[in-house]
Amino acid sequence: MRKLLTSKWTKAVVFLVSSIPFVLLCVGLLRSDLGINPVETLQHTTGDWTLRFLIFTLAITPLRKTFKLPELIRFRRMLGLFAFFYVTLHFITYLGPDQSFNFSGMWDDVAKRKFITVGFAAFVLLIPLALTSTTGWIRRLGGKRWQALHRLIYVCAMLGVIHYYWLVKSDVRKPLIYAFFVGILLLWRVWDAYFRGKGSAPAPVQTGVSAAG
Amino acid sequence: MRIGRKPDLTYEDVTPKDVYVNRRKFLRDIGIAGAAAAVAGEKILSLASPNLTAYATSKLNFVKGPFSTDEKITPINDVTHYNNFYEFGTDKGDPAKNAQNFRTTPWTVSVEGEVKTARKFSMDEILKLAPLEERIYRHRCVERWSIVVPWIGYSLSTILKMFEPTPKAKYVAFQSYYDKDQMPKAKYTGLDYPYVEGLRMDEAMHPLALLCVGMYGETLPNQDGAPVRIIVPWKYGYKSIKSIVKIKFQEKEPPTTWNLTASNEYGFYSNVNPNVDHPRWSQATERRLGEIFTRKTVMFNGYGDQVASLYNGMDLKKYH
Numbered sequence: 001m002r003k004l005l006t007s008k009w010t011k012a013v014v015f016l017v018s019s020i021p022f023v024l025l026c027v028g029l030l031r032s033d034l035g036i037n038p039v040e041t042l043q044h045t046t047g048d049w050t051l052r053f054l055i056f057t058l059a060i061t062p063l064r065k066t067f068k069l070p071e072l073i074r075f076r077r078m079l080g081l082f083a084f085f086y087v088t089l090h091f092i093t094y095l096g097p098d099q100s101f102n103f104s105g106m107w108d109d110v111a112k113r114k115f116i117t118v119g120f121a122a123f124v125l126l127i128p129l130a131l132t133s134t135t136g137w138i139r140r141l142g143g144k145r146w147q148a149l150h151r152l153i154y155v156c157a158m159l160g161v162i163h164y165y166w167l168v169k170s171d172v173r174k175p176l177i178y179a180f181f182v183g184i185l186l187l188w189r190v191w192d193a194y195f196r197g198k199g200s201a202p203a204p205v206q207t208g209v210s211a212a213g
Numbered sequence: 214m215r216i217g218r219k220p221d222l223t224y225e226d227v228t229p230k231d232v233y234v235n236r237r238k239f240l241r242d243i244g245i246a247g248a249a250a251a252v253a254g255e256k257i258l259s260l261a262s263p264n265l266t267a268y269a270t271s272k273l274n275f276v277k278g279p280f281s282t283d284e285k286i287t288p289i290n291d292v293t294h295y296n297n298f299y300e301f302g303t304d305k306g307d308p309a310k311n312a313q314n315f316r317t318t319p320w321t322v323s324v325e326g327e328v329k330t331a332r333k334f335s336m337d338e339i340l341k342l343a344p345l346e347e348r349i350y351r352h353r354c355v356e357r358w359s360i361v362v363p364w365i366g367y368s369l370s371t372i373l374k375m376f377e378p379t380p381k382a383k384y385v386a387f388q389s390y391y392d393k394d395q396m397p398k399a400k401y402t403g404l405d406y407p408y409v410e411g412l413r414m415d416e417a418m419h420p421l422a423l424l425c426v427g428m429y430g431e432t433l434p435n436q437d438g439a440p441v442r443i444i445v446p447w448k449y450g451y452k453s454i455k456s457i458v459k460i461k462f463q464e465k466e467p468p469t470t471w472n473l474t475a476s477n478e479y480g481f482y483s484n485v486n487p488n489v490d491h492p493r494w495s496q497a498t499e500r501r502l503g504e505i506f507t508r509k510t511v512m513f514n515g516y517g518d519q520v521a522s523l524y525n526g527m528d529l530k531k532y533h
Binding site for chain 1: 290291294295299303305306356358401402403404474475490492493494495498500502505506507
């Protein structure tokens with residue numbers, strides 16, 4: 001297991017697998033095969049994958065600690081960046097087809113409609129996390145401050161779920177499934193902080209060279 | 214009564230020996246025969262009653278009716294495979310998938326309430342009440358997508374005028390068919406069933422309001438509200454109630470399903486209005502299926518010349 005997790009090939013495989021939803025969307029787009037409302041398909045699919053990758057990212061630390069697999073940390077940055085990649089596509093599919101790239105229309109929406117407000121807030125909050133995801137920024141900020149900043153992902157995941165919950169008309173089953181996973185992963189952190197206290201090792205911060213090894 | 218230790222009957226007494234000895238083979242044979250019978254049965258049923266499948270609609274005779282738009286008609290495949298019919302699930306593709314075996318024969322529509330004599334109509338009677346007309350209407354969903362559909366039917370007023378309403382009849386209420394066995398997905402959709410809708414009497418009597426029995430030259434496919442539904446083109450799509458079994462004249466404003474579900478989001482009138490936003494999204498624009506960019510939504514869905522006078526002096530923000 002260790003060997004598998006530390007192999008450089010595993011990282012490549014995770015990258016390729018994480019790209020599959022994007023590749024499928026591109027193929028669908030080229031073949032005009034994205035259903036009857038292709039714009040909606042693009043918006044919903046990229047939104048779904050954003051939430052999923054946020055959940056994958058949030059799952060790394062609980063899995064790492066529970067199963068004593070520190071090597072899992074190698075994948076956290078990539079999964080987080082995929083969440084940011086899909087949320088960026090999600091934002092573009094809204095700004096383009098829905099708002100015709102008209103920023104004033106977008107600001108109207110952001111100001112007036114709470115489900116857009118929270119979705120947009122989650123997107124904006126993810127930007128500094130993506131920008132400071134590099135090893136250089138970890139060094140510049142220092143582990144503690146970097147970690148504090150990156151706790152913003154908890155807020156982003158919650159806002160993302162609320163965004164979805166407020167979008168649907170009456171059938172809230174799917175948003176509740178996401179809420180369940182985000183809830184479990186965040187509660188685990190509360191539990192972890194409360195019961196393990198300071199006795200537990202601080203989460204390692206990924207530094208490119210050592211973690212990639 | 215003495216209860217014997219030894220059973221009076223053995224397997225030999227009820228089952229021929231060659232069967233119970235070869236019971237595995239027997240079971241297998243039964244299985245094969247059963248499957249064959251089921252396949253044959255389905256074939257026969259589908260020959261006898263083509264309405265068993267969602268696509269098996271039959272041709273209707275009709276004339277060109279008034280009020281038709283000359284806008285591009287949405288392809289039939291889009292209209293039949295992207296719509297809301299929550300009884301069959303909440304995804305836009307669910308109705309096409311799950312309504313295929315919906316039984317629409319026999320079908321009865323009951324007209325009752327504040328009228329001198331109530332009565333029921335069979336589907337045959339409904340089809341023959343008046344010459345069928347094709348009306349090409351714009352249809353605007355509250356979710357901001359829109360379509361252009363050649364509906365077939367006649368003005369709802371045709372059937373309403375057959376009745377002598379009492380002075381108390383101020384509104385018309387409609388009710389959809391509901392059968393939880395045929396619509397097993399309904400219970401997860403967050404709505405209460407049967408689906409109900411309603412119109413003010415003058416709205417229901419307006420010639421644009423359509424009692425609809427078909428589209429694209431044929432009877433309605435199951436997923437689009439077979440065999441008979443209402444079309445109110447100047448209101449959001451959910452007012453155009455599907456698969457109706459009851460029309461009721463009444464004094465009080467009828468409850469409506471989406472209003473019962475979220476009264477702050479869905480009003481009784483639900484006129485298409487770009488100036489009154491849904492609390493969670495703007496209604497200023499819509500996406501016509503088949504188009505990438507959105508277009509501006511028009512007041513009363515473009516039927517203002519016909520219907521605006523119904524709402525003279527009304528605060529359409531308050532009565533949204």
